[in-house]
Amino acid sequence: MSTHRSPRSLFTGATMILATVAVLTGCAAAAPAPSTGDASPGATTASTIQDGGTTADRTDTATESANLEIVTRLITDAFADPSSTTATGTAEELVAADALAHGDGLAPGPDGLLAQFTAAHTRIPGAQAVIKHTAADGDLVAVHYQITATPDDERTGEAAVDLFRVTDGTVVERWSFDQTVPTGTPASGNTNTMFSDLYEPADDTFVPTEEQEEANRELAVGAYNTLFRDQDPSILDTAFDPAYLQHNSVAPNGTEALKSFFSGGAAFPPNESVISLSDGDLVWTFSQPVGAASGDAFVAADIFRVDENLIREHWDVVPTTPAS
Known part of the structure; x- marks a missing residue:
């Protein structure tokens, strides 16, 4: 894994059952995992998914770094002006003609990627893509x-x-996956944004080893599945920092709000992690409903910061129309 860390640069009513599982998804934390892969590894469209989503070697740092460079270049060259010759050339060079695309209204291949970026400019004139966090793990x-x-x-x-x-x-x-950034005062009362990095580790020079990255992945995926698939909130006492930092604008910091949510008897369909990455101190999970078939939608993308075997910080993106 490439150990890249970017520079620092539900509860208000039943409606939120919070983007239902999604906000919750973001509030999960790290527990002993039953296996190194995600649950339901076969539930992704038209792919052979193994070991949490990758069929490649998770310890091949050279290939991972090269893959990250490819994707970073693709966004840098193609997003600013998707109609430019630079964007077209880079997309045709780096995206397979038959590349699969999953998400509402997305089309395959390089043209599909350029159309996605063009649509973003239509929604937000003058849009820029400001990268906040990245990860490369396996393929x-x-x-x-x-x-x-x-x-x-x-x-x-x-x-x-x-x-x-x-x-x-x-x-x-x-x-x-994309969602509108809420404006005004967040429902949670948090002053942090959907993007900021707030957690300060005791040793900010520490770089996780390959073994530690994989342990972090097992921890976060296991915790996510315990909370959202098994709906067992006891994991909040063992896997989370009680004061963990929450970047979902509806959910407040800390574990108490989630405990209240679960103890209130709210019911929601169980979800589980299908694809996961670990890079540096961040673990990324992509989730589907339990029992999802190939081609069914993904409900959320969640990012967890893991330090000293606890989840310390969380971000998520919960699309209005889930990615399929």
Whole structure:
């Protein structure tokens, strides 16, 4: 894994059952996991998914770094002006002609990627893609970014997570998640944004080993599944920092709100992690309803910061129309 960390740059009523599981998804935390892979590994469209979503070696740091470079270049070259010759050339070079695309209204291949970016400019004139966090793990690359015309203001535009599968230097599959960034005072009362990095580890020079990254992945995936598939909130006492930092604008910081949610008897369909990445101190999970069939929608993308075997911080993107 590439150990990249970007520079620091439900509860208000039943409606929120919070983007139902999604906000909750973001509030999960790290527990002993039953296996190194995700649950329901076969539930992704037209892919052979193994070991939490990747069919490649999770310890091949050279290939992972190259894959991350490919995806970063693709966004940098193609997003600013999707109609430019630079964008077209880069997309045709780096995206397979038959690359699969999963998400509402997304089309396959390089033209589909350019159309996705063009649509973002239609929704937000003058939009820029401001990358906040990235991960490369096996053949997967994930990017968390803000789509905004005012990059100095993190409370504008949209929050997005795109997931790419890269094979032999070419994007062969991708998923896209985006949601509008809420404006005004967050329902949670938190002053942090959907993007900021707030947690300060005791040792900010520590770089996780490959073994620690994999342990973090097992911890976060196991915790997510315990909370949202098994609906066992006891994991909140063992896997979370009680004061963990929450970047979902509806859910407040800390574990008490989630405990109240579960103890209130609210019911929601069980979800489970299907695809996951671990890179540096971040673990990314992509979830589906339990029992989902191939081609069924993904409900959320969640990012967890894990430090000293506890989940310390969380971000998520919950699309209005889930990615399928």
